[in-house]
Amino acid sequence: MVRLSLDDDPDEKGIWRHLFSEEPELQRLLTTVKDQYKGKRGSKNLIIFDESILCIWDNQDQKLVCCSILDDRVKSVQFLTPTNPPIFDVDNLILSIDGRLLALQGSHGISVMEVPKKWGSHNAFEGGKNPILCRSLPLAERFFVCNQQISLLEARWHPGSLTDSLLLVLTDDDCLRVFDVKKPQNSLKEIRLSGPLPEPSASRYAVPLGQAGVSFDFGPPVPKSQVVGSRRLDQSKMSSASSIDEDVLLWPVFVLRGNGDVLLTHIDSNGMFNSRKILGPLTMRPPAEDNYGVDASSLICLETCPPLLVIATSSMMLYHCIALSTQSNQDSDLIRTNTPSPDPVNNSPPPPPPRSPLDDLGENGNIKSIEGKVKFSGLSSKASGNQSSLQPFNEPTLYVLESLELISSLTSNTDQFLSASSLRLQKSNSNPQIYSCSHEAGIHIVNVPFINQLKLNHLLGDDLEASIIEYLVCTKPISSTAIPSSFPLGIAWLPRREHFLVTVLLSSGELLAQNMTSIHLNNLIYMGDVESPPKLDPSVSFSVHMNHVLKRNINTPLIKSEDLNDGNKEGLLLVLLNATNIIRKEYLNRMDKASELITKRAKFLSSNKDLQFVELQKLETRSSEIATLIGQLTNKFKKTLDHQEELSKRVEKILDLLQSKMNHLSEAESSSQQELEEMNSSLETYKNKLDQIKKKIKYQQSIRTNNLKEEGNEKSLLSRQIASIKSVLASQSDAIQRLVDDVNVLKRHTSSNVS
Numbered sequence: 124m125v126r127l128s129l130d131d132d133p134d135e136k137g138i139w140r141h142l143f144s145e146e147p148e149l150q151r152l153l154t155t156v157k158d159q160y161k162g163k164r165g166s167k168n169l170i171i172f173d174e175s176i177l178c179i180w181d182n183q184d185q186k187l188v189c190c191s192i193l194d195d196r197v198k199s200v201q202f203l204t205p206t207n208p209p210i211f212d213v214d215n216l217i218l219s220i221d222g223r224l225l226a227l228q229g230s231h232g233i234s235v236m237e238v239p240k241k242w243g244s245h246n247a248f249e250g251g252k253n254p255i256l257c258r259s260l261p262l263a264e265r266f267f268v269c270n271q272q273i274s275l276l277e278a279r280w281h282p283g284s285l286t287d288s289l290l291l292v293l294t295d296d297d298c299l300r301v302f303d304v305k306k307p308q309n310s311l312k313e314i315r316l317s318g319p320l321p322e323p324s325a326s327r328y329a330v331p332l333g334q335a336g337v338s339f340d341f342g343p344p345v346p347k348s349q350v351v352g353s354r355r356l357d358q359s360k361m362s363s364a365s366s367i368d369e370d371v372l373l374w375p376v377f378v379l380r381g382n383g384d385v386l387l388t389h390i391d392s393n394g395m396f397n398s399r400k401i402l403g404p405l406t407m408r409p410p411a412e413d414n415y416g417v418d419a420s421s422l423i424c425l426e427t428c429p430p431l432l433v434i435a436t437s438s439m440m441l442y443h444c445i446a447l448s449t450q451s452n453q454d455s456d457l458i459r460t461n462t463p464s465p466d467p468v469n470n471s472p473p474p475p476p477p478r479s480p481l482d483d484l485g486e487n488g489n490i491k492s493i494e495g496k497v498k499f500s501g502l503s504s505k506a507s508g509n510q511s512s513l514q515p516f517n518e519p520t521l522y523v524l525e526s527l528e529l530i531s532s533l534t535s536n537t538d539q540f541l542s543a544s545s546l547r548l549q550k551s552n553s554n555p556q557i558y559s560c561s562h563e564a565g566i567h568i569v570n571v572p573f574i575n576q577l578k579l580n581h582l583l584g585d586d587l588e589a590s591i592i593e594y595l596v597c598t599k600p601i602s603s604t605a606i607p608s609s610f611p612l613g614i615a616w617l618p619r620r621e622h623f624l625v626t627v628l629l630s631s632g633e634l635l636a637q638n639m640t641s642i643h644l645n646n647l648i649y650m651g652d653v654e655s656p657p658k659l660d661p662s663v664s665f666s667v668h669m670n671h672v673l674k675r676n677i678n679t680p681l682i683k684s685e686d687l688n689d690g691n692k693e694g695l696l697l698v699l700l701n702a703t704n705i706i707r708k709e710y711l712n713r714m715d716k717a718s719e720l721i722t723k724r725a726k727f728l729s730s731n732k733d734l735q736f737v738e739l740q741k742l743e744t745r746s747s748e749i750a751t752l753i754g755q756l757t758n759k760f761k762k763t764l765d766h767q768e769e770l771s772k773r774v775e776k777i778l779d780l781l782q783s784k785m786n787h788l789s790e791a792e793s794s795s796q797q798e799l800e801e802m803n804s805s806l807e808t809y810k811n812k813l814d815q816i817k818k819k820i821k822y823q824q825s826i827r828t829n830n831l832k833e834e835g836n837e838k839s840l841l842s843r844q845i846a847s848i849k850s851v852l853a854s855q856s857d858a859i860q861r862l863v864d865d866v867n868v869l870k871r872h873t874s875s876n877v878s
Contacts, residue, residue: 157632170613205259301394333382347371379422420545564599
């Protein structure tokens with residue numbers, strides 16, 4: 124087990140700070156939280172992140188306080204008030220996958236509130252409107268009011284719902300109920316985990332005996348044909364039935380009982396179909412005498428294929444289990460498990476190994492082989508073909524890859540008060556590799572780096588990386604304290620470009636934030652292309668090597684408790700000695716090693732610098748020579764360019780001369796010549812007509828003169844007629860003159876073109 128600090132960033136990104144705002148409503152909310160939860164117990168989850176908006180539920184005013192986070196600080200506050208507020212205290216906030224619905228879970232009821240749309244400059248709800256009235260409705264209100272003895276344990280949104288409106292609810296009567304938000308009063312389906320409806324007396328004793336479900340989660344979908352199997356298919360309709368079932372997906376639901384048993388059922392996307400038989404309890408390997416704890420409290424399924432289950436117990440143990448189904452008469456695969464290491468804080472020995480295994484187990488509880496071929500419980504691969512889909516569904520087996528032990532206080536490994544408490548596991552919405560574990564004594568962050576190996580199906584060998592545990596906040600530093608002075612009310616992650624912003628709300632009315640970089644950087648391998656073949660690792664930089672040297676195996680968490688002021692000198696001394704030991708081993712010693720490495724590195728860089736100076740002088744000399752050569756080449760180039768321009772001008776003149784001396788005409792010139800010829804012919808015609816007109820005028824004048832002489836006694840023409848005739852003749856003469864001018868212009872133009 125590895126414990127790594129999150130505040131090993133040289134830029135001090137791991138320092139805790141308060142998210143403060145001048146908004147008086149936010150300050151009043153934190154004060155209300157402090158007064159409301161003073162003296163109470165039990166961890167809760169009252170905060171969530173919706174993109175860049177931090178939402179906090181106010182149980183006193185029955186409203187959702189939404190804080191817009193910009194540059195890791197609260198910039199604005201909005202209030203979402205439900206139309207039908209819940210009549211119970213909300214313990215958990217569950218946001219749907221698409222972010223449109225928010226489930227308000229309590230121990231005796233659950234309500235669903237519609238989340239308004241976001242727009243505007245800061246991506247605020249309804250452009251920054253405040254307050255906002257949101258439509259809300261309770262689920263099965265009559266059922267929970269009439270059955271006060273039934274408590275709601277856990278609720279989750281159906282990940283495969285077509286309308287994102289299906290909600291699965293687990294109650295302490297050992298029953299799973301499927302609700303549709305569109306039909307809130309009645310459940311769509313009830314799944315009895317204990318078979319038929321038990322008697323009231325039996326269900327009353329099932330919870331303390333650990334025979335009732337306490338937590339559940341969804342796994343990756345599987346084809347319906349794989350669950351139903353080939354036993355129920357007729358031979359004549361096998362091909363058609365299998366082709367139909369391949370298109371239908373079922374979502375496995377893993378249910379954890381208080382005694383550590385894990386059950387399995389399947390639900391379709393409509394929430395109506397489930398396998399007739401509840402599978403389980405699932406076999407866990409390697410076997411253990413205590414069945415890996417008899418006080419299980421929480422279960423989550425990480426987003427991997429095959430599914431990786433995380434089981435938490437009230438004894439501060441975490442188990443990472445991979446769910447695999449086996450088929451007989453096939454080759455065996457090898458899977459290694461990591462045994463728990465001793466606790467570095469208290470130097471306590473590790474828990475005893477499991478009892479002597481069967482033939483398929485090796486030393487120290489490591490699995491040697493699995494009887495039959497390992498097949499993932501997720502979607503079937505293409506290599507399996509239709510044959511695998513027709514095989515009967517085999518009950519999966521849980522293989523414990525790793526067991527982790529958490530520390531609840533800074534003075535002792537075990538705390539009696541946690542036997543009545545439960546651990547709450549919470550997945551990260553933005554990173555499938557990390558999850559949180561909260562309890563009354565604080566919050567832990569767990570990073571599972573071998574998820575990438577599971578995705579690549581590299582389950583063989585001993586190179587599985589151990590999980591990283593970070594003790595984030597400690598609210599009970601002294602183990603002798605009966606009730607912690609404060610406890611966590613929720614944790615939320617906000618993904619950034621280069622880090623994760625972790626926000627923690629405490630019952631003491633403090634809203635803390637920290638930038639986590641190490642978990643994000645470790646997850647870059649998982650976010651890459653896993654289908655590409657492995658490449659050689661590049662050279663490791665000195666900063667990476669220094670970070671590896673300074674990386675601590677254990678850290679001192681942020682202490683948020685008033686127990687240190689109670690005068691418990693023995694407990695204070697243990698905390699001081701423990702912190703001093705950690706600082707000496709994990710801080711000072713590592714800094715000394717880092718100092719030696721920096722000194723060696725400085726000497727090497729100094730000698731390397733001298734060599735580089737010599738090379739730099741050589742390069743400067745060569746640079747001056749090259750500059751001189753460039754100047755000479757530039758002058759030659761300019762001269763060559765000028766000479767080329769002169770030659771270009773001479774060539775242009777020669778081409779123009781050749782073009783003008785050519786005998787044959789171009790197409791444009793031929794067309795112009797043809798037009799000129801046509802104009803010349805028209806001019807000849809106009810000349811002939813003009814001569815005829817002149818002759819007619821002379822003839823008419825001679826006739827008039829003769830007529831005047833011969834007929835002297837005849838009356839002369841009227842002056843008006845004469846004037847009109849003259850005007851006609853003048854206009855004709857002007858027209859003829861214009862034609863003559865046009866002909867002369869055309870002749871000159873033609874002669875110039877021909878020349």
